Amino acid sequence: MNQPDEIVGIIDHFIFQSLDTGFCVFMLHQKGDQETVVRGHTPNVTAGQQVTLKGAWVMHPKFGKQFEAQQCMAVVPNNIIGLKKYLGSGLIKGIGPTYAEKLVNRFGLEVLEVIDKKPHLLKQVDGIGPKRAETITTAWQDQKEIANIMVFLQEKGISTSHATKIYKKYGQTSLKVLQENPYRMAEEIWGIGFKTADQIAQKLGFDAHSVERVRAGLLFAITNAVSSEGHLYLELLDLKKKTIELLEL
Template sequence: MTLKGAIGNIVFFNAENGYTVFQLISDSDGGETTCVGYLPQLNVGQQIEVSGKIVTHQRFGEQFSVEKFSLAAPTGSDGLVRYLASGLIKGVGEATARLIVNSFGDDTLSVLENSPERLAELRGISLKKARAIGEEFNEHRAMQEQIMFLQSYDITLNTAIKIYRVYKDKTESVLKSNPYRLIDDVDGIGFLSADRIAGSMGIGKDSEFRLRAGIVYCLKDGAEKSGNTVIEEQTLKKSVGELLGYDISERAELYEETVDNLIFDLMARRFEDGEKAGLALTRYYNIEKNIAGALVRLDEEAPAISASFKTLIEDFQSANGVKLHSNQRRAVEAAFENGVTVITGGPGTGKTTIVRCVSYICDA
């Protein structure tokens, strides 16, 4: 379903996520429709065409949920005045907007976009203010154009707003150069979403961009979900092939070239152990190395604590009405005898009781 008309009133706008509620005045019959959706900042008087569906809000009744939109310049002098005076440009109220429109007529938007210095010809507008008006007008226009660019590749409005907030006026150039950057730069966009966007932009399945993104994604996924900071390369090739939908062995040269580039760019490291080789993301390797180093230093440098653990443990048992198993008692003692102690066990094996006992002894 598509509606076309002018923006009559902005009821609500969330600057954080772009959620907007506005009134659309129909071109066909002048009727008003409440529209909702994630949109760039709109302005009263703008011509807009929206596609979506009718939904029923539990409190506010029927609304038009916007899924796609396109904007056109406002028409007529009244429409231009309402547009400029809507809060689009700081310091431009109705009187200034009418002065500008009466002076430049149908060329108003062209002047604002291309020759804002001409506004200084008007009484009450300095050259500094004229330039500020032109800069703000063009920033706002660029934002709307970038969002509409993203929409042209079937990117939802909510996602488009997120992308724009990261890249601003560079949105189009970044996505055209390498849409897989979205995976690392924009929260909530994973490989599959970026891959769909890349495909719609004409990036082929055999692209090095795609293979590189697939390798990085599998290494990251292995580290974050399974704790494997280094993945054996045969396992990695299988995972990447399943993700990308082709046999890596058929593109062995491209794979090696891509891995070499990742290593050269300091994004990945290769480790060899005899006939086996593994790959790791440099960031995760460094994190793991730093943690390991800190644990070793803590284990070596922390002094052992001498105390009558038997008496203190018995005091804890009496105070809390519990009796520790011999393994639990040993765990408590180990916590004081070593710089690092790892306590593991399934649910109900008494880990919390051990920690409570250690805390009790520390406070004693």
């Protein structure tokens, strides 16, 4: 199996972005002033942010060579200019370009550590009172949680497209839901059926003989027989046979 290509760069601007699905098309600025059009599901990224992308090069019939991203990992900048762009992008509620400038000027390269571990120091910046400091701190923790969930899902080989749908449905309880019963997705998330949920469950190390898997398999077998095969009902032995074949037990 071919390894995905990997590219790194800074998001210059978005050509298209859907907040509902996470799908977007953007211009990526790479070293050597190279610019690349990227498309794919890349939620929670903003212009000015550095990203590492894994995917494949494709040829669009109208717009030419593009990079189709299958995984997207945000890279926290480690320089003053990058930090100002990152914080000023609107990703963290309570911080716009003006406060990003003030925060980085005050705390330098330590600004993210201050926000994360020493939020009481934020009030040293002119214009940041208790309320704004709390807003910034809460938004930062939310973004960390989102990042942790997306990293976990992508490390397990779950596509960014599916990871986006999972997070959109379950939010900060995503990991809890997947660890307890990933087959819920087949019933609760449009676009993720039993087979996809089963693949994800296997990647997460779920037991092939689990009650949750068997139950989901039974439900899928019945639903498929009615919707795709035109049956009004299934005999118990037929249902058992179809489920065993489906689950390969």
